[in-house]
Amino acid sequence: MTELFRWLSFIVCVIFLPLLTIGTIRKTKARLQNRIGPPLLQPLFDLTKLYRKGETISDTMSGVFRLTSVTVMADVMILAWLIPWLCFKPWAPEADIFMVIYLFAFARMFTLLAALDAGSAFGAFSASREATLSLLVEPAILLALVALGVFSQSSDLRVIFSLSPHQTFVSSGIWIASGMAIVFSSLVELSRMPVDDPTTHLELTMVHEAMILEASGRNLALIEFAQSLKMSIFFGLATQCFLRALPEFSLIGTYFQAALNIGGIFILAIFVGLLESLTVKLQWRKVPEFVAYILSMSLMAALIAVGSRVIK
């Protein structure tokens, strides 16, 4: 693939994949509830409608609130460029694990501030919960990535996800464990079931939806799109991990790899849809236990990675 073609396909993916991912989740849930459900591109129609609407902001707010959607969007776009979540990504500079984690923290910090800006208790309490969730899940995500880093002896995600021809049983174990950890921690990070129910009607119990309660119009469109892009990045990263667990993945042709990559993202979306239909939201106090499972998966990956290095 030429670089120009890569850029074009990347931009198309960045624009449409997030919307389709959300659409797939909604469609899956609808089918399980015996409804036909909205078309797959409904999120796109929603966002364009939101984009055409005017904004209403609270008179309590400072400039931070409107700055947030903009900076979060920019931050997530940079992350989409840096993180190797698609195998046909154009050239990008070094994506250090630790920098990626802290760029996510950048977006989170702005979102939390925006939630506090209106002076409403809905936003503030959800911000408090979001801070708690991030404390629980951040070590798990970082450990999963560090396990991969230790295995490939580099903290650069480009090097970690560069295709190596010989896959062993041990390395498959690491990829799968890390991939699982990334999928489940993304559910916490993106405030989805079983940690938070984005479709509940009660703002008091929500996390992400309550934080953006005051957003409207274009502001809301930007935030929603950034959130769904973040979701695709996480799913894509997890898919990349799972694909690398396949023994002959590096021998497959480039286009087939890309198809598998995108297909994987949709499968994960369907999985999330299933999960959201079949499970109930966890009691708030049970969330640390759920995160403990994720952490133990990352820990397993890290132990295999360290162990394989020691044996060598």
Add this chain to the structure above:
Amino acid sequence: MLNNSTICAIAKLCKYCYDNTRETFLQARELLLELPNFEISIIGALAGLLSVAILWGNQKQLKSGIPAALSCLSAVAAIAFLTVTWGKELDWQSRSPFLLGVFPATFKIDDLGRLYLILLSTIVSTVSIFSPGYINHLSGKIHAGQYWICFLLFTFSMFAVVSSADAITFLVAWELMSLASVALVAADHSHQAVQKSAFIYLGATRVASAFLCGGFLWMHALSQSWSFSDWVFTAESSYFPALLILLGVCIKAGIWPFHIWLPYAHPAAPATVSAIMSGFMIKVAVYAFIRILVLGSLNCFWLIAIVFALAAVSAFWGVLFALVQNDLKKLLAYSSIENIGLIFMAIALSLIARLHGLSEVADIAIVAAIFHSWNHGLIKSLLFLSVGSVDAHAHTRDLRDLGGLAKCMPWTMTFFFAGSFAICSIPPLNGFSSKWLLYQSLFQNVIQCSSVIEKGVSLAAICLLSAIGALAVAVFVKAMGVAFLGLARSSLASHAKEADFGMLAGQAILTTLCVALGANTDIVFRLISNSISSCGLKVDHVLSNSLPSELVAILLVGLSAFIYLVALKTSKVRTYKTWDCGFGSLSPKAQVTSDSFAQPLARIFRPFLRYENVSMIEGQDRRHFPEKVTVETRMASILEKRIYLPGLAVIAGLAKWLARLQAGSIHLYLVYVCVTLCLLLLVGMAL
């Protein structure tokens, strides 16, 4: 059109200018080096102090402009002097009448010291710009003349500590520094809380100095020299003095479990003093650690491992306790404990890695430690100054009374936000660059070291660091959000005004530095590793992977501006009330409080925090029509209650018992003198 000859002429002109500037610079450098600079600068500084003391010492309503300008100018001059003489080692020894007892005072400035001295001068110059406005607001509470004398003495003594070359000069300057800072903490000594804090801090400094004295005397006995460059900590006999020195250093730095003085001293002191104490004075302890023990190549594994463990505990402990504070300055003090823990972790990691021969890890870690002391120094001074300007204009720094300052203090808010983002190590600001180096050194340690246990410990430390990072985000979002956003929680906060120009300028300079230092990690890494290498510790590794921070910074700003212009600038905005569920207008009381924001996190760490939250709802039909609702949050410091207070009680009891010796009778004292004399004579004969 430009033709060839024009270009040649321009090139010649450029070369001429360059040569001339270079020559002038070199001449100035020679001139400075030839001056008997130390004598002049020391005598100058003392004369300045004396003149301040004589002229203004007794004026309670001192106009702070002149001493502030004086100290700012001398700090800038110091920066200029230090940069011009970069790369040269400057030695100075006092001559005959100016001796410390029988020893000459010896000073040496090398590149390691220079790094710290430039940080000190930067902080002092910005604090001096900030001070006049701040002192004006405190007029009546503190004695301006005394403040400036102690301030100048404090600065001078810190300069002396960092540039001293032998143990005695170091101790004298160290004591001067401690006492001057105690006097500054007690500046507003009419309050009982301030008196208590000053006493606790004084006690901490005494204990620290006692340990240092013990360690220094012991090392003198071992090496027969007072000079730091002669001290080596490789023999087993030197481990015990190393332990004593470490204890002294840890107490001064505020490492767990010796941190308890920090949250007392910082809130009591004026904000400018807290800025210097937190920004630089605790870094003096870091400097002493590096100068004495790291350059003395300490190689006792267990000692270093204990330091690493304590540092990790204090990093976590600090940020955890910062979370539940309501006083902004106390919150910042606990955050200092966290950061000093990170710095000590880096130093300990560097020592252990050097012990195992992993020079790359050791190099990255020691650079991370020094870089993080720089960054934390700048960021923490900035944050303390911002809180100072909040305190001066809203007359409170209690999060329960603040809120909505964004509307009345937009600039202070901008600076406080920048500092908060930097201290949460958000890229592309400077806090991230140094924390990234620490992460990298731990990560390289996982890859390179041979022992499985150490790999595991390093992995755990990486996880701990990320948890600390997430907690720090919660802490500073709480501070920013509760103090500056939302509605004012009291009339104090709603009547606040923006700080004056000097106060804002001081913060603006620090903010600029925070942004600038984050931009390029490679240059700073090379600068720091070169300067350590020139002091005897070989640091020759280059960073294997670089951080695209400039690119990320440019992209973040560019993309944000682009999206703003395209999407948000043109959208129609209507201003309305905050969503209130249709119940009527929200009151400030309906907002989240600092306690309730921290509650879910505090619940998770209940056992550490001794956190209790009791709510009582009373009334006839209490579910639907409560008459009285009380919520009480209790939190106690287990360390203070269970360990320090009983320990102090034992010491106080012993002291009371010993006080019987001091009966007040001259006859008894004569007997003591006689007995001591006889004992000494006996000991002398026996030896």
